[in-house]
Amino acid sequence: MSTPLSVAIVGGGPNGIALANLLGAYGVRTVVVEREREILEYPRAVGMDDEALRLLQTVQLAEPLLQHMIPNVPLRMFRADGRCFADIRASTREFGWWRRNIFMQQLAEKTLRQGLQRYPHVELRLGQEVIGCTQSTNGVTLQVRNAQGETYPLHCDYAVAADGGRSPMREMLGVKLLGRTHAIKWLVVDVRNAPIDAPYTALNCDPRRPNVCIYLPYGYRRWEFMVFADEDEQAIAAPESVRRLLAPFVADPTAVEIVRARTYTHHSRVADRFVVGRVALIGDAAHLSPPWIGQGLNAGLRDVGNLAWKLAGIVNGQFQPAVLETYQQERHRHAQAMIDLADVFGAMLMPTHRLKAWCRDRFFSLARLLPGVKDYVLQMRFKPMPRYEQGVVVHQAGRPMVGRMLIQPDVEDDRGLRRKLDDVIGPWFAVIGWQTDPQASLSETERAFWHRLGAHFIRLDRARSGSAPGARIRSAHGSTCLEDVDNQFSDWICAHPGEVLVLRPDRYIAAQCTAAEWPAVARQFHDFTCEPRRDERAAA
Structure with a gap:
């Protein structure tokens, strides 16, 4: 008898395959159903941030992905006269990785799919399409049409819609996408061997034709040009038209x-719901964003990081099924916040009105004279970080970092x-206990x-807290003992007191407290699991 299927993922793009890798690492029997037989080659995502790399580090895929990335790529903004008015290069690596990394999606997808080969309990079914979805209190049944045109039922405990912006699953579930579609279209052009030495992403904020130029791996470069209302979107994509658009930038x-x-x-x-019964929506199936801050794919990977461990805990009998609802509580508001920021960036950076462009240029010129504002912009501190106020978190008074992502310092192990x-x-x-065994x-x-x-x-x-060279502090209870070699964690804990932290699999802080408070805080986690609290067991 085959092992019952726990999770079916509809869509084998980067979000669906990243989720399958995480579920594979958690031992969850998973099937991915993908309509396309081959990885799509046309222009798509090109930027991956530090949070996304940290997520993929969890399944040992960050380093393989970096082999085809250009890390730490600056973002420069240019006026109509060609002068740079902002050079954004975030130097922080608080989460262990650079904040702006440029890649090519088709290469990243190949790496992610190769990662699935490590998990015999994860299956990728290519050339198959989900055409129906029903669910009950006990599970989900997908109707799948295979490559031969035959239809079969696929029964699973839970399903995930990762089938993109036009998501058929979203339609089947009756979920609505709320928001707006922008009237102005953009032409995306990928080229090879463009002879310009510009190792950065350029936002050319020229009101005559706003455009973006992105430095890509392996001799590729991408341009994105605004298409005006009176221009034909088919004609402007013709080779002769594209070359006219490129003429100001290449010899x-x-x-x-x-x-x-x-x-x-x-x-x-943004979808009005991210969870419908036993089905969750992730990535473009749940939210669609303009590209101005490069967060479309990254927002989807945040969904993956939030959802994967919850599904795994539920199907493995560790968490209450109601924990699935916290995915909606935790992700919906932040997804909307990122889209709002992208809209603001688009309006600010790409105006076609000359007066608005002039005002924007003056603002950035003045911002460079104000250290606080300059740091806010150039270090990308404008990017809103998630903070989970509801969900799988235990908030304590005076602990503002609960619900936020923990930094990732380097540490030294006992070897x-x-x-x-x-x-x-x-x-x-x-x-994690800071200078205490939790x-x-x-x-x-x-x-x-x-x-x-x-x-x-x-x-x-x-660092070097032992009693002598080579001597290490040991735990009487078998806890892993580490040293903070660069004092990064020491600085963080001084700024955010509370020496015991509960860290979720997505690296968000679920609780922070003192060692004295820790036993009482620890007991509150019973509410999320399938185990009753001790006082409830005693009453029973």
Whole structure:
């Protein structure tokens, strides 16, 4: 008898395959149904941020992906006269990776699919299409049409719609996309061998024809040109038209190899629901964003990071089924916030009215004279970070970092090896004690609960905290002992007191407290799991 299917993912793009990798790492029996037989080659996402790389680090795919990326790429904004008025290059690596990394989606998708080969319990079915979806209190049934045109039912405990902006699954579920579609279209052109030395992303804010130029790996470059209302979107994508558009930027546009030109419509829309019964929506199926801050794919990967461990915990019998609803609570508002920011950026950077462009240029010129404003812009601090006020979090008074992502410092293990914190923690829950063993103040019963949940206990101390060279602080309870080699965590904890932290698999802080408060805080996590609290067991 085959193992029952736990999760079916509809859509084998980067979000669906990233989710399948995470579920594979959590031991969840998963099937991905993808309509296309081959990875699509036409212009799509080109930017991956630090949060996304950190997510993929969880399944050991960040480094393989970086082999085809250009890390730490600046973003420069140019006036109509060609003068640069903003050079955005975020130097922070608080989450362990650079904030702006440029890639080519088709290469990233190949790497993600190769990652699935590690998991015999994960299956990718190509050339198959979901044409129907029904669900009950016990599961979901998808009607799938295979490559031969035959239809068969696919039964699963839960399903995920990762089938893109035109999502048939969203339509089947009756979910509405709220927001607007922008009237102005954009021509996206991918070329090879463009002879310009510009190793950055350029926003050419020229009101005569706003455009974007993106430096890509392996000799590729992308331009995105605004298409005006009186222009034919088919004609402007013709080779002779594309070469005219490229002429101001390259010496000989006839020598440039045009790989593909395609006209796109921008959307600013969010689904009214991210969860319908036992089906969740992720990525473009749940929200559509203009490209101005490069967060379309990254927002989808945040969905993946939030949803994967919840599904795994539910199907593995660790969490209450109601935990699935926290995906909607935690992700919906932030997805909308990112789209709102993209809309603001688009309006600010790409006006066709000369007076508006002049006002924008003056604003940025003045901003460079104000250190606080300059740092806010150039270090990309305008990007809103998620903070989960509801969901799988236990808020305590005076702990503002609960619900936010924890930094990822380098640490040194007991063998003296320098590693990223997440690589030591592993893909699941962790309880971190700063200069304290987080197991020490728990009862044996409570320690057993956290071990059943699969949490990894960590004691983190300052560098060279042992009594002598080579001597290390040890745990009497088997917690992993690490040292904060660069004082990054020390600085963070000084700014945000509370020496015990519960870290979720998506690296968000689920709780923070003192060692004295920790036993009481720890007991509150029973509410999310399938185990009753001790007082409830006693009453029963």
